[in-house]
Amino acid sequence: MTSAPIELQAARSQPDRAAVAKAIAELETSFGDRVVTSQAVREHHANTISWIPNQPPDAVVFPQETADVQKVAHICAKYRIPIIPYGAGTSLEAHINAPAGGVSVDFRDMNKIVSVHVEDLDCVVEPGVTRKMLNENLRDQGLFFPIDPGADASLGGMAATRASGTNAVRYGTMKDNVIALKVVLANGEVMTTSRRARKSSAGYDLTRLIVGSEGTLGIITELTLKLHGLPEAIAGGVCPFPSVEAACNATILTIQSGIPVARIELLDELQVRACNTYSKLKLPEKPVLFIEFHASEAGVAEQSERFGEIATEFGGGPFEWTTKAEDRTKLWQARHDVYWAANALRPGAQALTTDVCVPISRLAECVTETQRDVNESKLIGPIVGHIGDGNFHVSLRLDMDNKREVEAAERFLERLTERALSMEGTCTGEHGVGQGKIKYLPIEHGTEAMAVMAAIKRAMDPQGIMNPGKIF
Amino acid sequence: MTSAPIELQAARSQPDRAAVAKAIAELETSFGDRVVTSQAVREHHANTISWIPNQPPDAVVFPQETADVQKVAHICAKYRIPIIPYGAGTSLEAHINAPAGGVSVDFRDMNKIVSVHVEDLDCVVEPGVTRKMLNENLRDQGLFFPIDPGADASLGGMAATRASGTNAVRYGTMKDNVIALKVVLANGEVMTTSRRARKSSAGYDLTRLIVGSEGTLGIITELTLKLHGLPEAIAGGVCPFPSVEAACNATILTIQSGIPVARIELLDELQVRACNTYSKLKLPEKPVLFIEFHASEAGVAEQSERFGEIATEFGGGPFEWTTKAEDRTKLWQARHDVYWAANALRPGAQALTTDVCVPISRLAECVTETQRDVNESKLIGPIVGHIGDGNFHVSLRLDMDNKREVEAAERFLERLTERALSMEGTCTGEHGVGQGKIKYLPIEHGTEAMAVMAAIKRAMDPQGIMNPGKIF
Numbered sequence: 001m002t003s004a005p006i007e008l009q010a011a012r013s014q015p016d017r018a019a020v021a022k023a024i025a026e027l028e029t030s031f032g033d034r035v036v037t038s039q040a041v042r043e044h045h046a047n048t049i050s051w052i053p054n055q056p057p058d059a060v061v062f063p064q065e066t067a068d069v070q071k072v073a074h075i076c077a078k079y080r081i082p083i084i085p086y087g088a089g090t091s092l093e094a095h096i097n098a099p100a101g102g103v104s105v106d107f108r109d110m111n112k113i114v115s116v117h118v119e120d121l122d123c124v125v126e127p128g129v130t131r132k133m134l135n136e137n138l139r140d141q142g143l144f145f146p147i148d149p150g151a152d153a154s155l156g157g158m159a160a161t162r163a164s165g166t167n168a169v170r171y172g173t174m175k176d177n178v179i180a181l182k183v184v185l186a187n188g189e190v191m192t193t194s195r196r197a198r199k200s201s202a203g204y205d206l207t208r209l210i211v212g213s214e215g216t217l218g219i220i221t222e223l224t225l226k227l228h229g230l231p232e233a234i235a236g237g238v239c240p241f242p243s244v245e246a247a248c249n250a251t252i253l254t255i256q257s258g259i260p261v262a263r264i265e266l267l268d269e270l271q272v273r274a275c276n277t278y279s280k281l282k283l284p285e286k287p288v289l290f291i292e293f294h295a296s297e298a299g300v301a302e303q304s305e306r307f308g309e310i311a312t313e314f315g316g317g318p319f320e321w322t323t324k325a326e327d328r329t330k331l332w333q334a335r336h337d338v339y340w341a342a343n344a345l346r347p348g349a350q351a352l353t354t355d356v357c358v359p360i361s362r363l364a365e366c367v368t369e370t371q372r373d374v375n376e377s378k379l380i381g382p383i384v385g386h387i388g389d390g391n392f393h394v395s396l397r398l399d400m401d402n403k404r405e406v407e408a409a410e411r412f413l414e415r416l417t418e419r420a421l422s423m424e425g426t427c428t429g430e431h432g433v434g435q436g437k438i439k440y441l442p443i444e445h446g447t448e449a450m451a452v453m454a455a456i457k458r459a460m461d462p463q464g465i466m467n468p469g470k471i472f
Numbered sequence: 473m474t475s476a477p478i479e480l481q482a483a484r485s486q487p488d489r490a491a492v493a494k495a496i497a498e499l500e501t502s503f504g505d506r507v508v509t510s511q512a513v514r515e516h517h518a519n520t521i522s523w524i525p526n527q528p529p530d531a532v533v534f535p536q537e538t539a540d541v542q543k544v545a546h547i548c549a550k551y552r553i554p555i556i557p558y559g560a561g562t563s564l565e566a567h568i569n570a571p572a573g574g575v576s577v578d579f580r581d582m583n584k585i586v587s588v589h590v591e592d593l594d595c596v597v598e599p600g601v602t603r604k605m606l607n608e609n610l611r612d613q614g615l616f617f618p619i620d621p622g623a624d625a626s627l628g629g630m631a632a633t634r635a636s637g638t639n640a641v642r643y644g645t646m647k648d649n650v651i652a653l654k655v656v657l658a659n660g661e662v663m664t665t666s667r668r669a670r671k672s673s674a675g676y677d678l679t680r681l682i683v684g685s686e687g688t689l690g691i692i693t694e695l696t697l698k699l700h701g702l703p704e705a706i707a708g709g710v711c712p713f714p715s716v717e718a719a720c721n722a723t724i725l726t727i728q729s730g731i732p733v734a735r736i737e738l739l740d741e742l743q744v745r746a747c748n749t750y751s752k753l754k755l756p757e758k759p760v761l762f763i764e765f766h767a768s769e770a771g772v773a774e775q776s777e778r779f780g781e782i783a784t785e786f787g788g789g790p791f792e793w794t795t796k797a798e799d800r801t802k803l804w805q806a807r808h809d810v811y812w813a814a815n816a817l818r819p820g821a822q823a824l825t826t827d828v829c830v831p832i833s834r835l836a837e838c839v840t841e842t843q844r845d846v847n848e849s850k851l852i853g854p855i856v857g858h859i860g861d862g863n864f865h866v867s868l869r870l871d872m873d874n875k876r877e878v879e880a881a882e883r884f885l886e887r888l889t890e891r892a893l894s895m896e897g898t899c900t901g902e903h904g905v906g907q908g909k910i911k912y913l914p915i916e917h918g919t920e921a922m923a924v925m926a927a928i929k930r931a932m933d934p935q936g937i938m939n940p941g942k943i944f
Binding site: 189197231255360420421424437456458460 | 590592614634635636640645661662664665666668669672673675677678680681683700701702703704724728729730732766767771774829832833861862863892893896897898899900901903904909913916917918922925927928930931932
């Protein structure tokens with residue numbers, strides 16, 4: 001496989017304009033006013049929330065069922081033009097851009113919760129359902145879906161990008177919470193990746209092949225997801241530490257001790273300052289951990305006490321925790337609002353949020369070196385981390401008119417990724433590759449693994465029409 | 473992809489005998505007496521523990537490092553002859569058979585624990601390390617690897633077959649506990665599927681593609697595995713129920729309630745009777761659950777009490793539990809010895825253990841219908857289930873000289889699989905496909921998913937030399 005070219009031809013080339021026009025005409029025959037080609041709608045369906053340029057598709061289609069997506073795929077295959085799935089548009093690495101034009105498939109209208117199986121702790125949903133919609137629907141049944149990437153992303157997009165977020169330390173990532181997928185392939189056929197059974201050893205794990213494939217191997221049109229019972233009790237609180245290292249060491253010991261922490265989030269000093277201002281908190285301006293436990297009443301009390309003892313061992317504390325919903329909500333709202341809080345550090349600036357992930361034993365070193373690098377680069381970049389996973393975000397706020405600053409940010413991003421890779425880490429823990437991290441992938445995986453990925457891509461999408469220009 | 477033939481040519485054809493002789497001569501030049509061609513050794517390296525015929529390889533090689541496996545792969549690729557990985561030989565579906573001859577690669581000598589990262593809760597091991605070897609090594613460090621399929625299988629084999637077992641309800645299966653793999657590909661090159669970071673969104677999930685691929689896409693030569701802290705306390709016990717249905721309903725409510733049960737195993741009446749005799753227990757001859765909790769001292773006590781209350785709701789109990797290691801060990805030794813206990817039901821008979829998995833809401837119905845079917849078929853087949861996953865085993869004991877009985881068993885196996893599939897289940901929850909379940913795979917997955925699996929197989933193994941005759 002070494003001789004195979006890693007870059008896929010079709011991913012980069014612009015399709016024939018006449019072919020695009022014919023494809024749109026055929027789409028209009030099938031879909032009527034559910035095909036939109038206005039500039040505003042096309043631009044809205046490309047990247048809008050990072051510094052990667054907006055590259056709009058040629059048309060946007062709003063399917064209502066799997067058969068509609070098949071129709072789109074058949075037309076795109078016939079004219080060899082790209083097909084790009086669109087969920088809620090919250091991707092940070094421009095997964096929804098159309099660098100080679102083509103048709104964006106917006107799942108706005110495919111937002112039904114098909115079924116909830118309470119006894120099996122699973123549900124079947126369409127890809128346009130967002131995580132908040134799902135959880136609102138589940139609450140009365142005492143269930144919840146734990147994956148929480150912050151944004152109210154669509155579940156189809158979360159599966160396609162292998163999203164995770166604050167609860168991953170306890171509940172895993174999308175790869176751990178998708179049971180089966182219905183997928184429209186490049187040839188317009190539909191496959192189901194697995195049965196609804198909780199586990200299986202029957203053949204290749206097509207579910208996990210599609211999770212994280214970013215629309216490059218097929219388009220998800222239905223998801224079967226694991227659910228969890230709402231915990232009897234939830235306790236949460238904040239704990240300050242003298243240093244990032246102390247916070248990391250307390251986290252390592254907590255996890256080693258088997259304390260089943262549900263969320264454990266690091267905010268560095270700058271992020272704490274931003275949150276104090278934006279969310280009207282009064283936290284000490286030190287590295288802090290936001291922590292949450294899910295268990296019985298007695299369980300969360302015991303876990304909170306034990307965590308408090310561990311924090312003290314490392315010079316942290318006091319750990320103030322509560323089971324009161326009101327107080328916890330205020331805290332986690334502040335955690336979810338770190339993006340807006342960081343914006344307020346420099347109003348009007350461009351946000352550039354990136355993520356890397358390293359083994360937790362290297363996390364303190366990686367975060368500390370990164371903070372030093374941010375300062376030496378004269379950038380503004382608070383840090384928030386899903387510390388239990390070794391995953392953290394640097395959220396730069398840039399003046400895009402300042403060339404020096406933009407160049408400094410580019411060099412900083414290169415160094416951040418190199419640093420993570422040199423520590424056995426990955427260039428992205430949860431944001432995905434999209435367009436933004438393509439160049440790091442061969443460095444991370446090496447020639448052979450990249451050749452295997454490319455061979456799979458060619459085998460499943462020989463024309464290269466599935467979300468081209470992403471991953472490869 | 474629909475037009476592609478699902479059966480892979482090379483998987484079935486016999487290699488050229490002259491090519492085999494040349495390959496063995498080249499292997500002998502490289503490996504000396506680490507190549508063995510004696511009949512006894514070759515037969516030992518094929519299926520010996522199920523009713524599937526023994527199909528020995530042409531030679532067995534004992535590599536000592538990844539580079540050795542590359543050498544074998546290069547030679548096998550040059551002469552287009554099969555290469556079959558061999559771990560501990562405990563597979564139940566004849567994954568290690570050589571239906572088209574070829575070279576068995578026995579990982580006996582690749583059994584080093586390369587590194588243990590206590591802070592990261594992970595380790596790097598060679599594929600010949602067995603789960604018991606690993607756990608003995610880890611105990612002093614307060615860590616353990618939870619996947620326990622019963623047999624002392626090799627970790628390479630467990631990853632290749634996506635094994636799980638008694639702890640899966642709490643800790644997941646091999647797919648959830650493998651972080652990264654080093655894999656020798658069909659062309660003799662080596663790929664690493666992932667970094668050591670706990671999670672990543674960087675490209676296709678090659679780790680999970682290899683886990684469960686049964687040696688048909690590449691040969692695992694190193695594994696990075698997740699570890700867990702040894703629980704502070706373990707409580708376990710047995711609880712009888714008036715019916716399989718009551719036991720299933722109690723299990724469903726336990727899991728829904730968020731009680732983090734570590735093991736919850738169903739034994740049916742016949743299996744209980746067999747265990748009472750073989751393991752000298754005095755359990756009531758009813759469906760029973762073997763249960764285990766891992767938490768703090770207070771935690772396991774609370775969880776045990778709450779489970780006892782749930783059991784009572786469904787007419788079960790008394791639930792007698794203990795944290796004493798001695799008593800728990802006796803119980804779980806009996807659980808591990810169900811195979812031998814079933815043998816004692818009919819000394820000298822052939823064991824035929826199969827597994828299916830269904831959504832837990834259908835489990836009681838599936839087990840009850842299967843018990844009726846066993847009886848009506850005049851077969852002996854106790855049932856043991858990893859009930860929290862909806863997974864159960866029927867362990868037939870057959871007189872292979874009795875044609876009527878063998879035919880009845882074949883028809884029973886067909887019906888068992890059809891029953892599981894009709895309930896949204898899978899033809900194998902944890903044993904894998906091997907040779908034994910090939911025919912069920914297209915029924916379970918459908919044409920499109922099978923075509924995708926075949927396309928991936930062809931892309932990664934164009935000559936069809938990697939463990940041919942398995943899965944496809």
